[in-house]
Amino acid sequence: MTVLMFGWEFPPHIAGGLGTACEGIVKGLAHNGVKTLFVMPNASGDEDQSATTILNASDVAVQNVSTTVEEFIGKVKFYYVDSNIVPYVDPDEYFAAIEKMKAEGRSQTTVGFGQKFKFSGKYGADLMEEVSRYAQVGGTIAMQHKDEFDVIHAHDWLTYLAGIAAKELTGKPLVVHVHATSYDRGDEKHMDSRVLDIEKRGMMAADRVVTVSDLTRGIVINKYGIDPAKVVTVHNAVDFSGRENIEVERGIKDKVVTFLGRITFQKGPEYFIDAAAKVLKRTKGVRFVMAGSGDMMNRAIRQVARLGIADRFHFTGFLRGADVQKMFALSDVYIMPSVSEPFGISPLEAMRTGVPSIISHQSGAAEVLKYALKVDFWDVDALADDIYALVTYPALAKFASKQGYDEVNELKWNGATAKLKKVYESLI
Amino acid sequence: MKKSICLYFQVHQPTRLRQYRFFDIGKDSHYYDDFANRTILKRVAQKCYLPMNELLLEAIQANKGKFKVAFSISGSALEQLDRYAPEVLDSFRKLAATGSVEFLAETYYHSLASLASPSEFQHQVEKHKKHVQDTLGVTPTAFRNTELIYSDSIARQVYDLGFKTMLTEGARHIMGWQSPNYIYTAESQPKLKLLLRNYGMSDDLAFRFSDRGWNEWPLTAEKFTGWLSEAEGDIVNLFMDYETFGEHQKAESGIFDFMRALPGMVLAAGMSFVTPSQAVKNIKPVADLSVPDAISWADEERDLSAWLGNELQQEAYNKLYRQTEKLALIGDPELWADFGHLQESDHLYYMCTKFFSDGEIHKRFSPYATPYEAFINYMNVLSDFIIRINGRQ
Structure with a gap:
C-alpha cells in the first residue's frame, strides 16, 4: 500500500511539532509496510540535499524533486515545492528566514501550470495565496503519480486544499489529519474565517478525519459538524530513538519548576504564574522558569513583577536546540497548563528526561499519560498543591519520574501508525 | 548686583x-x-x-x-x-x-x-x-x-x-x-x-x-x-x-x-x-x-516615574533594597561592591515603559531592545546575587 501524503515541513528544518509528527508517522508507516510519497513546500530549499537524489523536471510546469531517503528504505519519496511559508514559527523567526531567502536571491520559483509565482515574504495575505498554490501543485503531482498510490493523506489545514485537489483529480480516498484546529488557536471572535473555512472544507471532503486526541475529535464533531462515524482518534506518539539525555551541572540548589512553550493565551501561562505565587508563599526552596516567547510574554513579566516573585521566577526567552534539552535536564517539575491543547508533546519530552509532569485535563496528552499529574487548567489551587507535593515529597517525585519515563518510552509511532493503516485499509 | x-x-x-x-x-x-x-x-x-x-x-x-x-x-x-x-x-x-x-x-x-x-x-x-x-x-x-x-x-x-x-x-x-x-x-x-x-x-x-x-x-x-x-x-x-x-x-x-x-x-x-x-x-x-513628593530632572513629569514608574521597576527596586540589612551583617567588600553597582539608577531606567514622548530618550540610552529584556536580565543577576548573600549567612 502507498500513501500520497501532503505535509508542510519535515526534519531537520522544522519550526514546530508538525514536522516531527510527520516524520514519526512516515517512519511508523514504513515499519508497518506502508509506503509514502511525501509532498512538502520547502522554506530553505537546502534540506536533505546531501542525502537525496534530485530529479530536475526541466520544462515541466511543476518544479518537482523526488528523492529517496535511505533511512526509510526507499519507502518514502519527497517532492519539494519551494515556499517560504512556515506557519508554526514565531513571526520573528519567520522574518529572519525570509531575509535569508532574499539575501540568497531566491525570491521566485517556477511552480504550478507553467506560471511564475512571486514570493513576497508577507506573513498574512500571502499565506492564503501560497496555500492555494500548494493545492494547484498538489493536484499536478497527484496526477503525475496517480498510478503509484492508493490513499491521499493531508496534514492540517495548510494542506487540505492540496488533498481535496488530489482527490478530485484522481478519485482516490482522502484522509485529513487534524493536529490542531482554529478553536485551539484563539477564541471564536478572533478566528480567521478563511482558515476556518478551509478546515471545514477539508473535513467535509475527507473520507476519514484523523484527530490526535479525543479532545480534538470532540471539537471536530461538535464545532465543525462532522459525522462522528468518519472521525477517528490516533493519538500522537514520540520517537526517542537515538536520543541520549544530556548531563547538566546545576548551579542552583532549589527545585526548578518549568513551563516551556509559546507564551500565548491557549498555553495558560497566567495559571502557572498564579500557582507559582501560591507555592512560594509556602516554601522558598523552589524556582520557576518560563521558557519561550509569545504575545503574552510582556504581560506575564508584568504579572510576575506585580506578584513580587521576580527573584524566584525567571524568563529565558525563546530556547533553541540544545538549550531546550538543557532546560528539561535542569527541571524538577514540568508544567503544561494549556487551556486547549490538541495533544501537547512537551510533557512527553519532559517525562522522557525523568521530569515529573503536571498537565491540564484540557490537553490531548492527558488521555494517554497515566503517570502525569492532571488538573483543570483554571484550578490554580490544585496546580499549586501538585507542585508543592512534587517539590516537597521525594517519594512522589521519584515515583512519577520513574513511571513517567517508562510510560513515554512505550508510546511508539509503530502502534499509532498500525491504527492509521487500518484507517487506510477501510477506504480501499 | x-x-x-x-x-x-x-x-x-x-x-x-x-x-x-x-x-x-x-x-x-x-x-x-x-x-x-x-x-x-x-x-x-x-x-x-x-x-x-x-x-x-x-x-x-x-x-x-x-x-x-x-x-x-x-x-x-x-x-x-x-x-x-x-x-x-x-x-x-x-x-x-x-x-x-x-x-x-x-x-x-x-x-x-x-x-x-x-x-x-x-x-x-x-x-x-x-x-x-x-x-x-x-x-x-x-x-x-x-x-x-x-x-x-x-x-x-x-x-x-x-x-x-x-x-x-x-x-x-x-x-x-x-x-x-x-x-x-x-x-x-x-x-x-x-x-x-x-x-x-x-x-x-x-x-x-x-x-x-x-x-x-x-x-x-x-x-x-x-x-x-x-x-x-x-x-x-x-x-x-x-x-x-x-x-x-x-x-x-x-x-x-x-x-x-x-x-x-x-x-x-x-x-x-x-x-x-x-x-x-x-x-x-x-x-x-516645600517639596513633599520627590522631584527630579528627568522626563516631562520631573518625578520618579523614570525609575519607579511601573511594576517591573518597583519589583526590582524592592527586591534589591531588601538585601541591605543582610549585607550589613555579612560585611563582605566584594558583595558590597556588587550591591553598589546593582543600585545604579540606570538599571531601573532601562526598564521604563513610557514609550511615548520620553520613551525615545530612554531607548537612546538603553543597551536593551525592550524594558522587559532589561528587567529579565537584571532579575537574573539579582537572583544570583541573593544566592551569594544567603550562602554567607
Missing part, C-alpha cells in the same frame, strides 16, 4: 550588565559587560571628556579664573575612568588645581539610596566624598542627588550629612509662578540652600542645540548671552550632563565653538560665573520651598 551664571556638569557612566541568562545563575558571578563599558567610556573620553576639559581649562586661564564651573562625577564613573582612561582623571585634577572648579558630592553609585535607605544613603555619600578627596584632592561641600532627586525628607538627610547647599530641578509643578533664578531654602530644613536648574535654558544646550527644526537654530554664544542678560533674577543655573558636549551634541554641531566663545561674552556683558558653594555665599535666599 551682577547676575550670576552657575554651570554644573554631571559625569556618570553606568556599569552595564552583561547578558546574564537563567543558566548562569549560581554558576557565574561576574555581572558586567566589561567590553561595552570600556568601549563606551573610551569613546566618550575621546569625544567629550578630554576635549571639553581642555577647553574649560583654557577658558579658565584666558579669563584669569573668572570663568567657573562645577562638576559632579559619580563613583561608578570615577572607577571606570581610573580603569580605562586615567588621562581623563589627570585632566580633572588640573581643573581642580585652578581653584575655579568645584566638585560636588553625590551618591557613589548614582543610586536611589536617598529614597530607599537612610543608612545606605549615608554610606554612599561618605564613600563618594572620600573617593573624590583621594582622587582629585578636593573636598565636596555642596550636594547634588542622583538625577537631581529632591524632597523635603531628602533635604533633612542631606543637611544632617553636613551639607548646606543642594542642587535640584526647577520643576514647574513645584515652582508655580516663582522663578528658578533665585536662591531658595528648604522648608523642612531652612539652613539648607537650594539652587534650582533653569530647565528651559539648560535644555536649549543639552537637547535643542543641534535641532535644525528649532526656531532658534542656530544658537550662537551671542544670542544665548543676550538671553542670560535678559533673564530675571539673581542667578541662572545651567545644569546638564557633561556628555552634552561632543556626545549628545556632536562636535560638528559647533557646541565646542559655542562654549569657547561663551565665557568671554558673558563676562563682557557684566555677568559673573559662580560655583554652587560661592553662589549661596553671595546671594540671599528669597523664599523657602
Whole structure:
C-alpha cells in the first residue's frame, strides 16, 4: 500500500511539532509496510540535499524533486515545492528566514501550470495565496503519480486544499489529519474565517478525519459538524530513538519548576504564574522558569513583577536546540497548563528526561499519560498543591519520574501508525 | 548686583550588565559587560571628556579664573575612568588645581539610596566624598542627588550629612509662578540652600542645540548671552550632563565653538560665573520651598516615574533594597561592591515603559531592545546575587 501524503515541513528544518509528527508517522508507516510519497513546500530549499537524489523536471510546469531517503528504505519519496511559508514559527523567526531567502536571491520559483509565482515574504495575505498554490501543485503531482498510490493523506489545514485537489483529480480516498484546529488557536471572535473555512472544507471532503486526541475529535464533531462515524482518534506518539539525555551541572540548589512553550493565551501561562505565587508563599526552596516567547510574554513579566516573585521566577526567552534539552535536564517539575491543547508533546519530552509532569485535563496528552499529574487548567489551587507535593515529597517525585519515563518510552509511532493503516485499509 | 551664571556638569557612566541568562545563575558571578563599558567610556573620553576639559581649562586661564564651573562625577564613573582612561582623571585634577572648579558630592553609585535607605544613603555619600578627596584632592561641600532627586525628607538627610547647599530641578509643578533664578531654602530644613536648574535654558544646550527644526537654530554664544542678560533674577543655573558636549551634541554641531566663545561674552556683558558653594555665599535666599513628593530632572513629569514608574521597576527596586540589612551583617567588600553597582539608577531606567514622548530618550540610552529584556536580565543577576548573600549567612 502507498500513501500520497501532503505535509508542510519535515526534519531537520522544522519550526514546530508538525514536522516531527510527520516524520514519526512516515517512519511508523514504513515499519508497518506502508509506503509514502511525501509532498512538502520547502522554506530553505537546502534540506536533505546531501542525502537525496534530485530529479530536475526541466520544462515541466511543476518544479518537482523526488528523492529517496535511505533511512526509510526507499519507502518514502519527497517532492519539494519551494515556499517560504512556515506557519508554526514565531513571526520573528519567520522574518529572519525570509531575509535569508532574499539575501540568497531566491525570491521566485517556477511552480504550478507553467506560471511564475512571486514570493513576497508577507506573513498574512500571502499565506492564503501560497496555500492555494500548494493545492494547484498538489493536484499536478497527484496526477503525475496517480498510478503509484492508493490513499491521499493531508496534514492540517495548510494542506487540505492540496488533498481535496488530489482527490478530485484522481478519485482516490482522502484522509485529513487534524493536529490542531482554529478553536485551539484563539477564541471564536478572533478566528480567521478563511482558515476556518478551509478546515471545514477539508473535513467535509475527507473520507476519514484523523484527530490526535479525543479532545480534538470532540471539537471536530461538535464545532465543525462532522459525522462522528468518519472521525477517528490516533493519538500522537514520540520517537526517542537515538536520543541520549544530556548531563547538566546545576548551579542552583532549589527545585526548578518549568513551563516551556509559546507564551500565548491557549498555553495558560497566567495559571502557572498564579500557582507559582501560591507555592512560594509556602516554601522558598523552589524556582520557576518560563521558557519561550509569545504575545503574552510582556504581560506575564508584568504579572510576575506585580506578584513580587521576580527573584524566584525567571524568563529565558525563546530556547533553541540544545538549550531546550538543557532546560528539561535542569527541571524538577514540568508544567503544561494549556487551556486547549490538541495533544501537547512537551510533557512527553519532559517525562522522557525523568521530569515529573503536571498537565491540564484540557490537553490531548492527558488521555494517554497515566503517570502525569492532571488538573483543570483554571484550578490554580490544585496546580499549586501538585507542585508543592512534587517539590516537597521525594517519594512522589521519584515515583512519577520513574513511571513517567517508562510510560513515554512505550508510546511508539509503530502502534499509532498500525491504527492509521487500518484507517487506510477501510477506504480501499 | 551682577547676575550670576552657575554651570554644573554631571559625569556618570553606568556599569552595564552583561547578558546574564537563567543558566548562569549560581554558576557565574561576574555581572558586567566589561567590553561595552570600556568601549563606551573610551569613546566618550575621546569625544567629550578630554576635549571639553581642555577647553574649560583654557577658558579658565584666558579669563584669569573668572570663568567657573562645577562638576559632579559619580563613583561608578570615577572607577571606570581610573580603569580605562586615567588621562581623563589627570585632566580633572588640573581643573581642580585652578581653584575655579568645584566638585560636588553625590551618591557613589548614582543610586536611589536617598529614597530607599537612610543608612545606605549615608554610606554612599561618605564613600563618594572620600573617593573624590583621594582622587582629585578636593573636598565636596555642596550636594547634588542622583538625577537631581529632591524632597523635603531628602533635604533633612542631606543637611544632617553636613551639607548646606543642594542642587535640584526647577520643576514647574513645584515652582508655580516663582522663578528658578533665585536662591531658595528648604522648608523642612531652612539652613539648607537650594539652587534650582533653569530647565528651559539648560535644555536649549543639552537637547535643542543641534535641532535644525528649532526656531532658534542656530544658537550662537551671542544670542544665548543676550538671553542670560535678559533673564530675571539673581542667578541662572545651567545644569546638564557633561556628555552634552561632543556626545549628545556632536562636535560638528559647533557646541565646542559655542562654549569657547561663551565665557568671554558673558563676562563682557557684566555677568559673573559662580560655583554652587560661592553662589549661596553671595546671594540671599528669597523664599523657602516645600517639596513633599520627590522631584527630579528627568522626563516631562520631573518625578520618579523614570525609575519607579511601573511594576517591573518597583519589583526590582524592592527586591534589591531588601538585601541591605543582610549585607550589613555579612560585611563582605566584594558583595558590597556588587550591591553598589546593582543600585545604579540606570538599571531601573532601562526598564521604563513610557514609550511615548520620553520613551525615545530612554531607548537612546538603553543597551536593551525592550524594558522587559532589561528587567529579565537584571532579575537574573539579582537572583544570583541573593544566592551569594544567603550562602554567607
